[in-house]
Amino acid sequence: MIKRIHVLEDDEDIRYIIGVLLKDEGYELQLSSTFAELKTKLKDSVPDLFILDVMLPDGDGASICADLKGDVFTRHIPIIVMSANDQNKQISIEAGANDYISKPFDIDYIVKRINAQLNK
Template sequence: MKKRIHILEDDHDIAYIIEYLLSDQNYEVQISSSFAQLKEQLRDSIPHLFILDVMLPDGNGIDICRDLKNDEFTKHIPVIVMSANIKGKKMSEDASPDAYISKPFDLDEIHATIKELID
């Protein structure tokens, strides 16, 4: 069974690159570009891992991470937070993500982090 990864990223180019990498590595990928889309897609299926951008049109990835980690249905699911903000890692610490990746990112780093968290 393929592991499902949900990417919450409003930059379509970044989402496409990550989707291409993960699909090539035999993961099932879901993408949303807003918090509203993420909530809608969670009604249909729960992923094995979340990748969240920090700056979103209708929310903040750090707040979303905190919500996922405090929710009974999703608190066990690993979360990777991504940000281009140099203060992003420090800001995300209290939300308890399982990993943090700085933008611009290295594709090998993303793949290694995902393997470490869910494989």
């Protein structure tokens, strides 16, 4: 069964790179640039994994992570938070993130971290 990943990233270039990378790995993708867009898309389908950026136009990844982990429909879904600022790592883990990836990231590294979360 094909795994679906929802990527919430406001940087168009990073969203594109992650999208191409994950499609090449055989994943189905949902892409959003805002939390509002993510919530709208969740009404149609729930992913197997979330990847959240920290700095977003309508929120921050740690708060969004806590919101998703507090929702009965999404609390079981693994979340990977990404940020260029490593000070966000502890905040993200405390908010319920299953993993944290520092930007910039190595492509092979991010694939390994995604696979690790999806194969638990």
